[in-house]
Every structure is written in C-alpha cells, then in structure tokens.
Amino acid sequence: MWERLQLGAQQFLSQGNIQMAENHFKQALFEAKRELGPADNRVAGILNNLATMLRNQGRHAEAEPLYQEALAIRRKALGPLHNDELVILENYSKLLKQLGRTQEAAKLDQTAMGIMRRG
Helix, strand or coil: HHHHHHHHHHHHCCCCHHHHHHHHHHHHHHHHHHHHHCCCCHHHHHHHHHHHHHHCCCCCHHHHHHHHHHHHHHHHHHHCHHHHHHHHHHHHHHHHHHHCCCHHHHHHHHHHHHHHHHH
C-alpha cells in the first residue's frame, strides 16, 4: 500500500499537484511506518522525498527534521557512511545552504565526500 501511495505522490509531484503529492507522501509515510516499522530503511526514503518536496517549496522548518530523521534511520539500518546515505546528505546540505548555515552544510558535504572516496 505504501509503495502505491509513494508512486502516486511522485506522479502528482511531476504533474505539479503539490498538495496531492504532499498528502500521498504523508500517507505513504504513515503506512510504511505501520507496515515496516519506523526504523526501516524504506521509511528513510519516503522521509527524504517528502523533505525534498517541502524544501523545494521553501518550507525549510518542516523539511529539516524530516532529513534528520531520514539520516538517523538510514544510519541505524545500514550503518554509518553507507552509500545509500549520500542522497540524504546531499539534500540536507542543500537545505542548510539555503538557510545560510554553510558550516553545517560543509560538514555534511565532507561526510558525503568521505563516503564517495570509500565507495
């Protein structure tokens, strides 16, 4: 169920229907947490997608805790410095740069570079 909801969210997003995309992402998140558990790596993917959509709308205060939660879940599920962490690090870094928090963003960028060098 959560997979269909996430697919629907992405379709609505590509059509420019932000409100329906947001509703579907939130419902997908709810269903994924219920079906898979709140610490499942796939939940982190939904959180990242929702946060990115919010960031792109300038809704930074709503996006930041979602990126933080996604990163924490991904690190717990896969261990630190896993390649799958890169997309969240990059998106969260973009948010911090938009907020003028360049030192924090630089730390995330350094972590991402470390992962890429390892991989």
